[in-house]
Amino acid sequence: MPPLSSSAVPAPRPLTRSDYKTLSLSALGGALEFYDFIIFVFFAAVIGKLFFPADMPEWLRQMQTFGIFAAGYLARPLGGIVMAHFGDLLGRKRMFTLSIFLMAVPTLIMGLLPTYAQIGVWAPLLLLVLRLIQGAAIGGEVPGAWVFVSEHVPARHVGYACGTLTSGLTTGILLGSLMATLINTLYPPQEVLDWAWRLPFLVGGVFGLLSVYLRRWLHETPVFAELQQRKALAAEVPLKTVVRDHQPAILLSMLLTWLLSACIVVLILLTPNVLQTAYGFAAADTLKANSLAIVCLSFGCIGAGILADRIGAARVFIFGSLALALVTWTFYTQLTAHPEWLYGLYALTGLCVGMIGAVPYVMVRAFPASVRFSGLSFSYNLAYAIFGGLTPMAVGLLLKWSPLGPAYYVIALCGLGLCIGLYLRQTETRTPALA
Template identity: 65%
Template sequence: MPSSLHHRLSRQDYKTLSLAALGGALEFYDFIIYVFFAAVIGERFFPADVPDWLRQVQTFGIFAAGYLARPLGGMIMAHFGDRVGRKKMFSLSILLMALPTLAIGLLPTWQTLGVAAPLLLLVMRVLQGAAIGGEVPGAWVFVAEHVPEKRIGFACGTLTAGLTAGILLGSLVATVINSTLSASVISDIGWRIPFFLGGIFGLVAMYLRRWLQETPVFQQLKAREALSKTLPLKAVLLSHKRGVALSMLLTWLLSACIVVVILMAPALLQKQQGIPAALTLQANSLATVMLLAGCILSGLIVDRWGAALTLGIGSILLAIGSTLFFYCAAWGSGYLFATYAIAGLSVGVVGVVPFVMVRAFPAAVRFSGISFSYNLSYAIFGGLTPIVVTLLIKTTPMAPAWYVLALAMMGALLGLWLAGNKRHLPLLRALDH
C-alpha cells in the first residue's frame, strides 16, 4: 500500500526523516561555523599589516560569497533533482558540503601561501553555498514525498527544526573551544577543529544516506514518463508565478525572523542595552531550543488545522512574542530569559513555510520551484535584513521589533489569502498539474 494512503509514519518514514534532519543539521553547522571563528580566520588568511576594519570586511565578504552562491547551486541541483531523481542530489549536496568544510580545516594560511590562501578559502565557501542551496529545498521535497499526506506538516516542521539545530550545534562547539583552549592555541590550530569535526560528521551522514530510497512520487513520475518535458525552471517561471511569489514572501518571513530574533539579537542586546555577552548567549541558546520546539509544534498543528489557520494565528503570536521580547529587553535583563524563550517559540511559525511550499508546485517541477523561490529570496532578504535593521536603528532603537512586526502582519495576511485559495494548493500526488 502506498505510503500516502495511510496516516501513520512507518519505520522507513522515521528513518528517512531522521537521516534528512541529521544531514541538514550538519550542513547548517558546516555553513555557519565560519562566522563563530571569523576573527581568527581574518588574522590567519589576511596580511597582518592591513587595517582591522578592512580585514573584517574581507573575512565577512568571503562569508557572504556562500550566500551569493546559493541560488545558482540550488537551481542546478534542483534541475537534476527533477530530472534524474531526488536521492542522488540529496547525497551530492552533503558531499559538496563535507569536502570543502574538511578542506577549510586543512588550508595553509597567508603566512604559507600568501594571496592564494584567501582565494582558496573563497572557493571553498562558494562550494559550501552551492551545497546548502541544494540541501534545504531538496530535504523538504524528499521527506514530503516520502511520508503520508496527513503527516507532511510534522515532517517538514521536524526537518526545519533539524536545520536550526545545526546553528545551535555551531554555537555550542564554538563555546566549548573558546572555554577550553587559550587564545594562542585557538589562533594556531584550535580554529581548525570545528571544520575537521564538520567535515568528518558530514561524510558519515553521507554514508548513512546510502540507506535512503528514492521518493515514491518521483518513481511514479518516472514510471508514467511524466517528468518535465521542458526545462523545469522554465516551466516554473511560465506556469507557476503565483507559487513563486507566495514561496518568496514566506521565505522572507522565515529568513528575516531567524536573522533578527536569533542571529542579530544577542549583539544588539550587548550593544544597545549593555547586557553582558555571556548572559545574552545563554538566553539565545534557550530561544533557539524553543524555536526547535516551535517548528515541530507548527508542523503538528498544520496537519490538524491546515496552513491558513496555522500561519494566520502563528503570525499574530509572532507579532506579540517578538514585540514583548524587544520592549522588555529595552528595560534591562530582568525578564530576558522568559521573553526570549517566548519569542523563540513564536518564531517557530516558520515551520509552516515548507509545508506550503511543497504544495505550491506540481511534482514534476517541485524541486526547481522551491529551490528557485527559496534561494533567490534568501539571498536577497537574508543578506539585506541585517543592513536594513542596522540603518533603521539610527531612527529608532525599536527598529528590530518593528521590522519583525511588519513581517508578522504580512504572514497573517498570507494566512488569510491561503484560506481563500485552498484550491490552488495541490496534494502531493505525482501527476497533479
C-alpha cells in the same frame, strides 16, 4: 493562484518505521550541513587574522572576511537551481546525497588549509572557492530536503515531516554556537589562533562525510519513482516550466522565504549583538539566552508542522503572526525595565518564531511534482539571496533611528505573515496531495 493540491489523495496510512528513519537521517544530515555552513561566522575574527596580511587595517580585514562568508549566500541560487534541475530529472536522492558531500569536503579542507603566512594570497582565494562550493551545496540541500521528506511521508503528515526537517536545520545553528563556545572555553586565545580553530571544521567535515554514508540507506521518493514509471517527468527544462506556468506559486514562495529568513536573521542571528550594544547585557548571558531560544525554535518548528497538518497552514500563520508580534514588542520594550525576563522572553520569542516551520508545508504543495524541486529551489534561493542580504542593512538603518528598530521590522513581517495566512485561508483545501 490555484489550490495547492493537484491530485487525489492516496489512501491514508500512519507513519511507518521507514518514515521515521528517513526523517531522522534527513534531519541529522541537515543539522550537520547547516553546522558546516554556519561555523565559519563563529570563527570569523580568527580567520581574518590568519588568512589576510597582518598589516591590513582591521576594518578591511573584517570586511573581506565577511565578504568571503557572504559569497556562500551569493552562490546559493545558482547551486540550488542546477541541483534542482537534475533532481527533477534524475532523482531527489542523488542530489540529496550530493549536496551534503559538497558541503562536507570543503569544510574538511578548510580545517587543513595553509594560512596567509604560509602560502600568501592563495590562502584567501582557496577559502573563497571553498565557500562558493558550500553555498552551492546549501542552495540545493534545504529545498531538496523539504521535497525529499514531503514525498516520502503520507500527505496528512507532510507538515510534521517538513517541520522536523526545519528543526534539524535550526539545530545546526545551535551546534555551531555550542562548538564555538566549547573551543573558546577549553583553549586560551593564543591556542585557538594557533591551531584549535581548525577543530570545528575538521569535526564538521568528518561527521558530514559520515552523513553522506548514512544517506546511502535512504530510498528514492515514491512520488518521483511513480513519475518515472509513468514517464511523467518534465518534458522540457523544469525551470522554464516553473517561470512560465507557476508565477503565483513563485511569488507566494518568495514571500514565505522572506518571512522565514528575516525572522531567523533578526531574532536569532542579530538580536544577541543588539542585546549587548543597545541593552547592555553581558555577552555570556546573551549567548546562553540565544541558545535557549534556538532550542525553543526547534520545538516550535515541529509544533507548527503538526498544527499545519491538523488545522491548516492558514491558521498557523494567522495566530502565529499575531503571537510573534505581541511577544517581540514585549521583548524589546520590557527588557530595559525587567532584565531578569531575558531568558523567559527570549525563549518564548524563539517558540513563536517556530511558526516558520509551516513555511515548507505550503511551498512543497505549491508546485506540481514534476517541477517541484526546481520551483521551490528557484523561489527559495532567489528570495534568500535578496532578503537575507537586505535584512541586516534594513535593521541597521532602523537601529540608528530607534533601539526598537528590530521590533518594528519583525512586526512588519508579522503583518506579511498575517496577510499570507488570510490568503491561504481562501485557497487551502482539506485534501492536499503531493503526487
